[in-house]
Amino acid sequence: MARADGAGLSAAGTGCQGGGMRILIVGAGIVGAALADRLTRPDRDVTIVEELWPGGGTSGTSYAWLNANDPHDPVYYRFRTEALRTWRDLAAGLGDPDWYRPTGNTVWATGGAKAELADRVRRLTALGYAAEQIDAERLRAIEPHVQAPDDAFIAHFPDEGHIHGEPAARGLVRRAHDAGAEVVTGHRAVRLTLDGGRVTGVRLDDGRDVPADLTVCAAGRHSPALLGTAGLDLPLVDPAAPGSAAPCLVATTTATDSVLNGLVHAPGLSARATGNGGLVLEAVELDAGIDESVSPERVQEVGEELLSRARAVIPGLDADVAEMRRCVRPLPIDGYPLIGPQAPGLYTAVTHSGITLAPHLARLIDREIDGDPAPELAPYRPDRPLTNTGG
Numbered sequence: 001m002a003r004a005d006g007a008g009l010s011a012a013g014t015g016c017q018g019g020g021m022r023i024l025i026v027g028a029g030i031v032g033a034a035l036a037d038r039l040t041r042p043d044r045d046v047t048i049v050e051e052l053w054p055g056g057g058t059s060g061t062s063y064a065w066l067n068a069n070d071p072h073d074p075v076y077y078r079f080r081t082e083a084l085r086t087w088r089d090l091a092a093g094l095g096d097p098d099w100y101r102p103t104g105n106t107v108w109a110t111g112g113a114k115a116e117l118a119d120r121v122r123r124l125t126a127l128g129y130a131a132e133q134i135d136a137e138r139l140r141a142i143e144p145h146v147q148a149p150d151d152a153f154i155a156h157f158p159d160e161g162h163i164h165g166e167p168a169a170r171g172l173v174r175r176a177h178d179a180g181a182e183v184v185t186g187h188r189a190v191r192l193t194l195d196g197g198r199v200t201g202v203r204l205d206d207g208r209d210v211p212a213d214l215t216v217c218a219a220g221r222h223s224p225a226l227l228g229t230a231g232l233d234l235p236l237v238d239p240a241a242p243g244s245a246a247p248c249l250v251a252t253t254t255a256t257d258s259v260l261n262g263l264v265h266a267p268g269l270s271a272r273a274t275g276n277g278g279l280v281l282e283a284v285e286l287d288a289g290i291d292e293s294v295s296p297e298r299v300q301e302v303g304e305e306l307l308s309r310a311r312a313v314i315p316g317l318d319a320d321v322a323e324m325r326r327c328v329r330p331l332p333i334d335g336y337p338l339i340g341p342q343a344p345g346l347y348t349a350v351t352h353s354g355i356t357l358a359p360h361l362a363r364l365i366d367r368e369i370d371g372d373p374a375p376e377l378a379p380y381r382p383d384r385p386l387t388n389t390g391g
């Protein structure tokens with residue numbers, strides 16, 4: 001196993017002296033796209049290979065909430081707050097594109113869940129995170145079309161937001177391309193190529209070899225399959241295992257009349273606007289029992305249930321389910337990112353919460369490729385001992 005200290009990652013370490021270091025990124029989801037954007041510079045030859053199109057995988061179907069809304073692990077909380085800062089800087093550098101939506105997030109809880117939400121607001125506020133309890137009048141000002149029960153505890157997190165995953169990935173890949181990266185879409189990397197124990201690039205589905213001094217696996221949920229071609233493991237939750245937390249369903253609705261300004265988390269429903277006037281709806285507990293063989297009838301039932309919950313939260317909502325998307329979370333078995341060298345010539349970057357984390361990971365990985373190890377990544381190496389938390 002390669003050491004996670006940047007050794008073997010620099011151009012000198014790969015025997016690529018003097019010329020541009022050849023970096024190959026497999027996968028143009030938000031993680032690969034942010035990497036391509038960050039890593040491309042004149043002294044590097046960056047290529048990104050994507051089987052579908054930028055954002056065509058999980059990133060394009062994600063709920064895509066940018067947050068550090070859990071104070072429970074202080075190290076990961078800080079990592080995520082840094083990630084939110086990195087997103088703000090990145091978006092500002094791109095002229096605040098339409099797909100970056102720093103809209104704020106409104107959450108409410110009822111019954112026994114109120115104490116937990118109140119405690120979360122208190123702990124996050126103490127950490128300096130923007131979090132506040134709001135009343136019904138303030139809710140009406142923030143989300144005029146939304147109705148919470150009279151006895152709800154309502155919280156607002158003004159610094160959170162979301163992105164639209166597919167245009168975000170596209171925008172970042174386009175900027176990388178404009179800066180000199182080669183973009184190969186519509187081709188799958190069928191295997192890693194090896195010379196002795198070193199990964200030397202990939203073979204594509206048309207038989208072409210793409211050589212590289214450093215191959216970065218950013219293939220999301222498909223990473224174990226690619227890494228397996230070199231005999232390497234990646235501990236992701238198996239979407240085919242009974243009761244797996246990885247498969248999920250997301251609904252998008254037909255266009256509505258701008259009924260949500262930001263993200264809304266009500267009991268049993270997460271909702272936000274799509275980029276074309278509809279809503280994205282999801283409810284994690286409705287994913288229980290969903291697997292890759294879920295019947296079309298069950299998918300439709302979940303869609304109807306999500307819509308009915310949305311109508312309870314947004315009285316008078318005039319929309320139907322436009323599309324039900326089946327997706328699979330790239331979920332490490334302990335829930336934390338898997339980031340670092342896995343073999344000579346190979347670096348892995350796979351994570352849940354990849355929407356929130358991608359630009360921050362890209363910034364840190366850029367540093368590591370320059371031979372400067374990032375201590376922030378030390379807890380998240382792929383070779384750490386992992387405990388299965390079931391996701």
Ligand SMILES: Cc1cc2nc3c(=O)[nH]c(=O)nc-3n(C[C@H](O)[C@H](O)[C@H](O)COP(=O)(O)OP(=O)(O)OC[C@H]3O[C@@H](n4cnc5c(N)ncnc54)[C@H](O)[C@@H]3O)c2cc1C
Binds near residue numbers: 055219350351354
């Ligand atoms: C329903 C849902 C809700 C979520 N909510 C949030 C949230 O609110 N906030 C948050 O931060 N995160 C959230 N996530 C997680 C987040 O979406 C993912 O962590 C993130 O999108 C992963 O990005 P990625 O680039 O690693 O993977 P992907 O977007 O899947 O990109 C990987 C790409 O690699 C390509 N690929 C795979 N194998 C190959 C190959 N062999 N050759 C070539 N190309 C290949 C795929 O086509 C794909 O485009 C959610 C996920 C889901 C499913």
